[in-house]
Amino acid sequence: MSLPCFALLDDSYRHGDASARTDEPRSRLYTGYHATLHCDDANGMADMLADMQAAQQQGLHAVALFSYEMGGGLHGIEAHAGRPGPLAEILLFTDCRRLNAAQTNEWLQQQQDAIPAEAGVANVRASVDEQRFKADIARIRDYIAAGDTYQVNYTYRLHFDAWGEPLSLYNKLRARQPVPYGALIHLPDERWVLSFSPELFVRHTQGKLL
Numbered sequence: 553m554s555l556p557c558f559a560l561l562d563d564s565y566r567h568g569d570a571s572a573r574t575d576e577p578r579s580r581l582y583t584g585y586h587a588t589l590h591c592d593d594a595n596g597m598a599d600m601l602a603d604m605q606a607a608q609q610q611g612l613h614a615v616a617l618f619s620y621e622m623g624g625g626l627h628g629i630e631a632h633a634g635r636p637g638p639l640a641e642i643l644l645f646t647d648c649r650r651l652n653a654a655q656t657n658e659w660l661q662q663q664q665d666a667i668p669a670e671a672g673v674a675n676v677r678a679s680v681d682e683q684r685f686k687a688d689i690a691r692i693r694d695y696i697a698a699g700d701t702y703q704v705n706y707t708y709r710l711h712f713d714a715w716g717e718p719l720s721l722y723n724k725l726r727a728r729q730p731v732p733y734g735a736l737i738h739l740p741d742e743r744w745v746l747s748f749s750p751e752l753f754v755r756h757t758q759g760k761l762l
Contacts (some may be wrong), residue, residue, distance in 0.1 A: 557585035562734035564653035577650035584646030594625035671716025
């Protein structure tokens with residue numbers, strides 16, 4: 553199935569808040585793909601953001617995709633070897649539609665009806681083994697005990713093989729792991745982004761960033 557480029561920021565689920573799940577238009581569906589801005593290193597960030605602001609002043613909507621490696625680049629840390637594609641991309645769209653939970657479900661179901669539902673992941677493997685994990689946690693505890701830090705967000709990568717349609721996989725994962733901040737994005741070069749986050753990173757409300 554070949555879908556046009558779109559971005560669904562799927563924020564319809566709010567744990568413990570039934571009204572937000574049904575009535576409030578929290579999700580945003582971006583369509584009418586216009587162009588992509590990108591930068592390959594941290595030195596290009598300022599120019600890319602300036603181009604984004606110019607596009608927004610022309611009435612376009614922006615959806616930003618920043619890699620973890622871009623954050624490292626901004627701090628002078630060498631990027632993770634072998635990562636394909638640019639470090640940051642901004643998709644520009646002509647249209648943005650706000651959806652409540654029912655409308656989000658309906659739109660996803662409409663897309664699902666046209667494709668096979670079978671999809672999944674296999675051969676899941678972690679980027680660190682148990683020995684490395686234990687050593688890393690012990691080192692973090694030592695830093696905390698020494699007063700060098702009070703909190704460390706320790707993460708590692710999970711690699712896996714995916715099969716089936718990406719949209720079908722998103723719907724299956726969405727049903728099994730409902731989160732308040734999800735995203736399903738189809739890029740113009742046929743790449744996909746499937747994102748499920750339980751935590752808030754940035755929120756913009758009436759000119760204020762949280």
